[in-house]
Amino acid sequence: MNLTEMEFFLLLSQHGIRISPEQKEAIRHIHGPLVVFAGPGSGKTTVLTCRAAYMLKVGGILPKELLIVTFTRAAAEEMRVRLSQLPGVGDLRAKACEIGTFHSVFLRILLRKLGSVPKLMGEAEQKMLLRRALQETGADATEEEVADLLQKIGLCKNNLILPERIRVEKPENVKFRDRFTIYEELKKEKGWWDYDDILVECHRLLKSNVQILEEYRRRYRYILVDEFQDTNYAQYELIKQLAVHNNIFVVGDDDQSIYRFRGSRVEYLLDFEKTFPGAAKVILGANYRSHQQIIEASKRLIVHNRKRQQKDFKGMNGEGEEPHVIRPNDEKDEAEQILSEIEQGIKSGIPPEQHAVLYRTNNQVRALIDALVEREIPFTIYDSDSDFYRQWQVRDILSYMRLAQNPNDVDSLVQIINRPKRYMYETRWIDELHRISRSQSLSLVDSLSKLQGLEIYQIKKLEQFIRDIERIKLLNPQEALRYIRDEIGYEKYLREYADSTGNDMQRVMEPLDELAQAVQGYESIFAFLEHVDRVQECVRQSRSSRRGIQLMTLHRAKGLEFHSVYIIGLVHHMMPHEKALNDQHTEEALEEERRLLYVGMTRAKERLYLSAPERYQGKKVKPSRFLYETGLLKSTWRVALQKKKVKTEVQNQLELSPQERMKKAVERYGSIAVTKNMTLIHRDYGNCTLEDVQELTDGLGRRVTILIPDRAKPQQLHLELSLYLGILKTVTQNEVSVKHGSENL
Numbered sequence: 117m118n119l120t121e122m123e124f125f126l127l128l129s130q131h132g133i134r135i136s137p138e139q140k141e142a143i144r145h146i147h148g149p150l151v152v153f154a155g156p157g158s159g160k161t162t163v164l165t166c167r168a169a170y171m172l173k174v175g176g177i178l179p180k181e182l183l184i185v186t187f188t189r190a191a192a193e194e195m196r197v198r199l200s201q202l203p204g205v206g207d208l209r210a211k212a213c214e215i216g217t218f219h220s221v222f223l224r225i226l227l228r229k230l231g232s233v234p235k236l237m238g239e240a241e242q243k244m245l246l247r248r249a250l251q252e253t254g255a256d257a258t259e260e261e262v263a264d265l266l267q268k269i270g271l272c273k274n275n276l277i278l279p280e281r282i283r284v285e286k287p288e289n290v291k292f293r294d295r296f297t298i299y300e301e302l303k304k305e306k307g308w309w310d311y312d313d314i315l316v317e318c319h320r321l322l323k324s325n326v327q328i329l330e331e332y333r334r335r336y337r338y339i340l341v342d343e344f345q346d347t348n349y350a351q352y353e354l355i356k357q358l359a360v361h362n363n364i365f366v367v368g369d370d371d372q373s374i375y376r377f378r379g380s381r382v383e384y385l386l387d388f389e390k391t392f393p394g395a396a397k398v399i400l401g402a403n404y405r406s407h408q409q410i411i412e413a414s415k416r417l418i419v420h421n422r423k424r425q426q427k428d429f430k431g432m433n434g435e436g437e438e439p440h441v442i443r444p445n446d447e448k449d450e451a452e453q454i455l456s457e458i459e460q461g462i463k464s465g466i467p468p469e470q471h472a473v474l475y476r477t478n479n480q481v482r483a484l485i486d487a488l489v490e491r492e493i494p495f496t497i498y499d500s501d502s503d504f505y506r507q508w509q510v511r512d513i514l515s516y517m518r519l520a521q522n523p524n525d526v527d528s529l530v531q532i533i534n535r536p537k538r539y540m541y542e543t544r545w546i547d548e549l550h551r552i553s554r555s556q557s558l559s560l561v562d563s564l565s566k567l568q569g570l571e572i573y574q575i576k577k578l579e580q581f582i583r584d585i586e587r588i589k590l591l592n593p594q595e596a597l598r599y600i601r602d603e604i605g606y607e608k609y610l611r612e613y614a615d616s617t618g619n620d621m622q623r624v625m626e627p628l629d630e631l632a633q634a635v636q637g638y639e640s641i642f643a644f645l646e647h648v649d650r651v652q653e654c655v656r657q658s659r660s661s662r663r664g665i666q667l668m669t670l671h672r673a674k675g676l677e678f679h680s681v682y683i684i685g686l687v688h689h690m691m692p693h694e695k696a697l698n699d700q701h702t703e704e705a706l707e708e709e710r711r712l713l714y715v716g717m718t719r720a721k722e723r724l725y726l727s728a729p730e731r732y733q734g735k736k737v738k739p740s741r742f743l744y745e746t747g748l749l750k751s752t753w754r755v756a757l758q759k760k761k762v763k764t765e766v767q768n769q770l771e772l773s774p775q776e777r778m779k780k781a782v783e784r785y786g787s788i789a790v791t792k793n794m795t796l797i798h799r800d801y802g803n804c805t806l807e808d809v810q811e812l813t814d815g816l817g818r819r820v821t822i823l824i825p826d827r828a829k830p831q832q833l834h835l836e837l838s839l840y841l842g843i844l845k846t847v848t849q850n851e852v853s854v855k856h857g858s859e860n861l
């Protein structure tokens with residue numbers, strides 16, 4: 117049964133939704149084009165949902181005539197639920213409406229018309245195909261290169277550009293076109309599609325088949341699109357093809373357009389009235405989310421953008437506390453300050469899920485995750501590539517360390533054998549290596565020196581490699597990282613990689629600089645690798661929980677709202693990001709960065725923290741220029757820091773050079789007697805059994821192999837150094853230290 121307009125709005129207010137006059141104007145507009153411009157938190161999504169309900173219940177429009185497009189799957193699900201709860205709509209009607217993302221809506225059209233579509237590739241399969249395409253053009257593809265290529269191909273498809281339409285005046289375009297072509301051919305050979313093919317193929321279908329196009333024009337008589345500021349060319353063309361009836365309603369905020377790098381164009385929103393002549397326009401001028409101080413600071417920032425629709429909006433939640441700018445010493449200090457604020461917030465009754473930490477790039481959250489894991493605080497992280505320790509540069513360094521710990525770790529060996537180049541491209545050597553290792557009872561690393569049929573330059577490289585791995589065993593993680601970067605030449609390798617692929621040097625190096633911070637404070641490679649394993653496990657688990665503190669990139673935060681928001685790493689070169697500063701369209705890129713921060717700031721309802729550490733990745737840095745633009749920086753504010761740190765004996769020991777330390781360790785513990793099967797006490801694992809002792813040459817002490825309970829792989833450690841650093845103890849030493857209440861030796 118239909119409702120009258122009065123009944124509908126009365127029922128809405130009984131549902132607790134009090135609609136403003138502007139919101140009402142947008143909701144009541146059914147026929148003809150309409151664009152709703154509004155600021156953050158002004159109820160755009162609310163209006164869109166209420167409008168759909170109004171059309172169904174007051175306008176008498178059939179659910180199947182409604183097409184509602186959202187930006188994410190989660191938003192589509194949320195909209196369906198919210199719609200079903202509105203006056204008189206119910207589950208059935210909400211389900212009968214076509215609600216989905218551009219991809220899901222157009223996939224459904226293809227499925228209905230073609231019966232089936234090829235298998236859609238997951239990210240891993242897509243990367244695998246791209247890697248093969250690169251190999252076929254003679255390139256040694258790294259993950260970074262594959263990811264870059266993936267993004268470029270996606271950008272082309274979002275602009276409906278296929279390989280044959282790529283202009284080839286520049287040599288790098290030729291290279292790209294060739295790779296793109298091979299990728300498309302391989303895809304065809306396999307009978308697969310990638311997700312962007314949905315848009316390309318649906319566009320092709322609707323363009324080439326007028327009957328089908330007409331059918332869908334008749335079916336979707338009313339089209340509603342959320343977040344229209346982030347529409348790309350392919351999506352825009354598809355919507356235009358369908359919306360000939362002109363019953364199109366779009367909502368958006370040009371100030372929140374943040375996907376330019378994926379091909380979205382804010383112009384489609386700004387030029388809506390030109391594309392659909394006679395379009396009505398509604399501007400929503402209220403903000404129902406944040407209090408006045410947050411709104412004012414966000415406004416002071418965004419007015420620095422030149423290319424934008426001028427609009428003003430008022431806060432409806434009164435006054436609140438001024439947003440805080442904090443200036444921690446470095447990332448670690450930043451993590452501590454933010455966490456102590458969050459802990460206080462939770463104690464005062466704000467649920468953990470209402471605290472969101474936002475950041476520009478995934479690398480930036482490394483220190484915070486480390487701290488959360490150390491303190492065992494639950495969190496959820498949303499971005500799939502947010503595991504810092506899985507980045508290829510970091511994995512390379514970790515593989516060197518893992519191999520030094522376990523010279524039989526074949527995965528680590530394969531990962532780094534050609535980084536830097538050692539010319540071991542034939543994979544046959546791996547089987548040969550296993551055979552030598554078995555027959556001569558040598559570790560895989562030591563077996564490298566026995567490989568037959570190699571060229572002299574390969575042999576030399578391998579001999580050096582074995583020495584390098586031996587050397588790393590004796591170092592702590594900070595020294596090991598320095599050794600791998602400088603002595604082994606990994607940094608040079610990355611520079612050459614960046615040069616040859618045209619990648620930004622700073623971007624390629626960034627994970628190493630961050631890793632240099634991550635290894636601080638760990639006395640042994642073993643302890644550091646244990647920590648990495650623990651962090652990776654927590655990150656994996658956090659993905660499915662949705663509970664605890666919410667961590668996400670600024671991009672991911674779009675459309676969401678939280679009681680308290682903490683934006684970290686607001687320093688120059690991070691925000692605006694280096695990439696934007698080097699962009700050939702710097703001004704545009706800079707404006708997009710500003711919008712990104714604006715999106716982040718406007719997610720906060722009650723409390724907003726903006727953090728700009730004094731030092732970042734070991735270097736002194738300037739605060740983001742955007743902080744000055746918010747007008748907040750002058751009111752610098754610091755959280756009082758806890759306990760003063762006292763230098764431990766281990767820290768004093770670590771200040772010696774590796775040679776001095778080794779010498780001291782052997783002097784002190786060289787004569788200590790150890791025998792097979794005796795018990796040693798590991799600092800982290802308790803009682804372990806000594807399986808093997810090996811005397812090193814040149815008086816460099818002994819290497820022991822120990823069996824740790826519940827761990828399949830034995831662990832190798834330098835005996836004297838481990839005793840010296842307190843990683844291992846003999847039973848007698850332990851008794852003494854327990855008696856004297858001493859933590860260290």
Ligand SMILES: Nc1ncnc2c1ncn2[C@@H]1O[C@H](COP(=O)(O)OP(=O)(O)OP(=O)(O)O)[C@@H](O)[C@H]1O
Pocket residue numbers: 133134135136139154155156157158159160161162163369372404405674675676677718
């Ligand atoms: N008329 C209203 N009265 C009270 N609260 C409202 C009203 N309209 C919307 N809200 C509330 O304001 C908040 C923001 O609404 P909504 O998410 O729809 O805004 P938005 O414009 O889509 O936000 P953004 O673009 O920043 O993501 C929500 O908590 C919503 O429930």
